[in-house]
Amino acid sequence: MSIQFQIEANAGSARSGKLITPHGEIETPVFMPVGTLASVKGVPQDILEELGVQILLGNTYHLYLRPGVETVRRMGGLHRFMSWKRAILTDSGGFQVFSLNELRKVSEEGVTFRSHLDGSSHFFSPEGAMAAQIGLGADIIMAFDECTEYPAERERARASMEMTLRWAERSKKYFEEHKNEVPWGSCQLSAISRQGLQIPRSARDDSSFGPGSSSQREGKQVLRCAQDDSSYKNRQPLGGDTQALFGIVQGGMDRGLRRESALRTIEIGFPGYAIGGLSVGEPRELTREIVESTLEHLPADKPRYLMGVGTPDEIAEYAQMGVDMMDCVLPTRAARHGLLFTSEGKVSIKQARYAQDESPLDPNCGCRVCRRYSRAYLRHLYASNELLGQVLNTVHNLRYYLDTMRAVRHAIQLGERTRFLSEQSGPKP
Amino acid sequence: MSIQFQIEANAGSARSGKLITPHGEIETPVFMPVGTLASVKGVPQDILEELGVQILLGNTYHLYLRPGVETVRRMGGLHRFMSWKRAILTDSGGFQVFSLNELRKVSEEGVTFRSHLDGSSHFFSPEGAMAAQIGLGADIIMAFDECTEYPAERERARASMEMTLRWAERSKKYFEEHKNEVPWGSCQLSAISRQGLQIPRSARDDSSFGPGSSSQREGKQVLRCAQDDSSYKNRQPLGGDTQALFGIVQGGMDRGLRRESALRTIEIGFPGYAIGGLSVGEPRELTREIVESTLEHLPADKPRYLMGVGTPDEIAEYAQMGVDMMDCVLPTRAARHGLLFTSEGKVSIKQARYAQDESPLDPNCGCRVCRRYSRAYLRHLYASNELLGQVLNTVHNLRYYLDTMRAVRHAIQLGERTRFLSEQSGPKP
Numbered sequence: 001m002s003i004q005f006q007i008e009a010n011a012g013s014a015r016s017g018k019l020i021t022p023h024g025e026i027e028t029p030v031f032m033p034v035g036t037l038a039s040v041k042g043v044p045q046d047i048l049e050e051l052g053v054q055i056l057l058g059n060t061y062h063l064y065l066r067p068g069v070e071t072v073r074r075m076g077g078l079h080r081f082m083s084w085k086r087a088i089l090t091d092s093g094g095f096q097v098f099s100l101n102e103l104r105k106v107s108e109e110g111v112t113f114r115s116h117l118d119g120s121s122h123f124f125s126p127e128g129a130m131a132a133q134i135g136l137g138a139d140i141i142m143a144f145d146e147c148t149e150y151p152a153e154r155e156r157a158r159a160s161m162e163m164t165l166r167w168a169e170r171s172k173k174y175f176e177e178h179k180n181e182v183p184w185g186s187c188q189l190s191a192i193s194r195q196g197l198q199i200p201r202s203a204r205d206d207s208s209f210g211p212g213s214s215s216q217r218e219g220k221q222v223l224r225c226a227q228d229d230s231s232y233k234n235r236q237p238l239g240g241d242t243q244a245l246f247g248i249v250q251g252g253m254d255r256g257l258r259r260e261s262a263l264r265t266i267e268i269g270f271p272g273y274a275i276g277g278l279s280v281g282e283p284r285e286l287t288r289e290i291v292e293s294t295l296e297h298l299p300a301d302k303p304r305y306l307m308g309v310g311t312p313d314e315i316a317e318y319a320q321m322g323v324d325m326m327d328c329v330l331p332t333r334a335a336r337h338g339l340l341f342t343s344e345g346k347v348s349i350k351q352a353r354y355a356q357d358e359s360p361l362d363p364n365c366g367c368r369v370c371r372r373y374s375r376a377y378l379r380h381l382y383a384s385n386e387l388l389g390q391v392l393n394t395v396h397n398l399r400y401y402l403d404t405m406r407a408v409r410h411a412i413q414l415g416e417r418t419r420f421l422s423e424q425s426g427p428k429p
Numbered sequence: 430m431s432i433q434f435q436i437e438a439n440a441g442s443a444r445s446g447k448l449i450t451p452h453g454e455i456e457t458p459v460f461m462p463v464g465t466l467a468s469v470k471g472v473p474q475d476i477l478e479e480l481g482v483q484i485l486l487g488n489t490y491h492l493y494l495r496p497g498v499e500t501v502r503r504m505g506g507l508h509r510f511m512s513w514k515r516a517i518l519t520d521s522g523g524f525q526v527f528s529l530n531e532l533r534k535v536s537e538e539g540v541t542f543r544s545h546l547d548g549s550s551h552f553f554s555p556e557g558a559m560a561a562q563i564g565l566g567a568d569i570i571m572a573f574d575e576c577t578e579y580p581a582e583r584e585r586a587r588a589s590m591e592m593t594l595r596w597a598e599r600s601k602k603y604f605e606e607h608k609n610e611v612p613w614g615s616c617q618l619s620a621i622s623r624q625g626l627q628i629p630r631s632a633r634d635d636s637s638f639g640p641g642s643s644s645q646r647e648g649k650q651v652l653r654c655a656q657d658d659s660s661y662k663n664r665q666p667l668g669g670d671t672q673a674l675f676g677i678v679q680g681g682m683d684r685g686l687r688r689e690s691a692l693r694t695i696e697i698g699f700p701g702y703a704i705g706g707l708s709v710g711e712p713r714e715l716t717r718e719i720v721e722s723t724l725e726h727l728p729a730d731k732p733r734y735l736m737g738v739g740t741p742d743e744i745a746e747y748a749q750m751g752v753d754m755m756d757c758v759l760p761t762r763a764a765r766h767g768l769l770f771t772s773e774g775k776v777s778i779k780q781a782r783y784a785q786d787e788s789p790l791d792p793n794c795g796c797r798v799c800r801r802y803s804r805a806y807l808r809h810l811y812a813s814n815e816l817l818g819q820v821l822n823t824v825h826n827l828r829y830y831l832d833t834m835r836a837v838r839h840a841i842q843l844g845e846r847t848r849f850l851s852e853q854s855g856p857k858p
Contacts, residue, residue, distance in 0.1 A: 037810075037813045037815055038809065039816075040817075045801065046801070066782065066809065066812060066813045071784055071805065071809070075785065075787060081803070081805065081809075082806055083801045085805070189633065349742055356504065368473075372474065376504060377467070377512065379496075380466070380467065380496040380510075381466075381468060383495060383496070384495045386470065387468075387471035388468040388469075388470065388473060391471060391473065392473065394462065
């Protein structure tokens, strides 16, 4: 299997459902925390599990540079590398190549760019981005697209959209030819646990997933995943599990182009569709408009992924419109800048007013940070540039985002869409 | 009570025992992690508890600057401020004032120095250092001493020792007059739980100690600790709990001066004694010599605290000599530099040789890091300057140190001193 998507409830345009991947189930609509370099900055994987993260996002551009695709592939893919047994989605690298690199050169073949780390020269193409993502082994991977700059004239947006479509064809072709090379499938342990059963890996008994896991300590023979260069290319993932490649709709801020991009991407055919090229500086009203109109052209029975959004209010809003998946660095990055989302509004924890505030960060939040620490302490940690401040801030903001989505899903299941939307203040206590 | 010290077993010079403080019991010999700014860098308090940390150290100099003694005092002291319900020891600030500040001016009164943060001018004296430590409210506090520089001529070491003794008298005098001002004692919750019982605070049912704790959520009346400026000065800590002030032996590298310092510090009289002014650049052989000879002059029935040491081998060695308490930034600071202590030797995780090493950091370690993550991942995190690397490295190194001391205590209890000392490689699996 690659993925299965089941819609379980509807409330207006909103849907709640389940996305079943080779590494576990995801309740949708879902917010995916960003784990750029195979780590959600500062938060250990067991805390992510405790927060209820079911899928996280890795950035192919960054992982390609460090530690490198080959290192991850040889370790059996990102899941094993970072000891994360739940789902992972990788982007194609396209966005960072465009946004982080001023000295890039785009051609029909692909994009030449310089590493932001050391200036070395690299080339990304649809084929290369697929090869990288196959080597990284995420459950869901993205077609290599051109994220159209904003603003863009209509002719420019069209030309960019057309190239994205040609790149989507090339992405899919390469993927179909090489998807069997995903480095998941060569663990003998997997073979034993999966004999005759369709069990997602997350359901395995091996709860201490990783190099020190009980199976290793008991001395069982475990084949190293993808250790042997020559053999992995021909190895079929066990149980037929493969990755899923999603297509990306572009078209700038033009509704007609967006419609055309959607229809022609659907023609190529993908198990899921993303809306890219938004949240690139356009006014929010325009974002909403484009999202709403684009969704009309995307199939209802496939997951719809809006890339790169948003604030807690925005993610609730887009979920209400019918978006199933979202990702954004906002909760994690804002946390590291001391900007914390609470049910009572945003808190900039560095402010002097919190220096002696004994109350919890968010009185309505049940996370480990709000249950234990005071605003005064969090403020001190931030002001003193203490690592723990970054960790605790991030844990809370993630909890806030995940609680927001949990409340949205619940509201959809209850058919209570209007009630939820009218409350601007986030999750109910 | 302030503290009680019970020796439970002896093996040669080594002793294992129990130090009972107002915030819980400590098994000795103990290694105290350093939580400089009210945080053991990067490690949340619940993880410290899980690691088995029973006492941690706070630096008065740093806390005096940030967040400031008054802020902590108003919150009820460090325990409440940082939500740590177990024991805390603070140093007097003397060491940092001497080591961090080149523009310091020492007089009989005290030390004028400039903040390393912003260059502002401050003055520390025995009285001021006591006032600060009382405001911070650690269970064990230290006399304000002069850490004699190394090397020092005998006359200089003598003069420095003599001033430390005069400062010790002043420290004790001020402490005895003001110890009732410790900001612990004004919580009504404490009153309720302690009626008629001598229970250390750590045994309270209120397991989610902190602002979001169940008692607060249930709406019980809880008096704020030390909120009211005018009232806290006269308030008796409940149950008669007070802090304990330890004296510090100086005398440079001269055995005669050390002996004299010890005897004259004992004359002043403290519930515990530290050996200061070592690990300041002298050869290790000399450190051992001075520790061994100084211990001969310290009372057997009081805890002996060797400040600022050491490596895992050293802490085991000093425990073997009869030291009961030690502290050092080494495990935490080395961790942040990727230098990890393992049962197979030191690992510098940034090295390229670990880039594809799937094995756990330490196959003999049961910590959450070694049970879950690979060396390759830890190496990637460090090389990519990821926060999580710092966190995981620190968790492991602390576990290693605490396991080392656990093994030392166990060996002492079994009377197996020679066997343990002869194994250089750290804790047994």
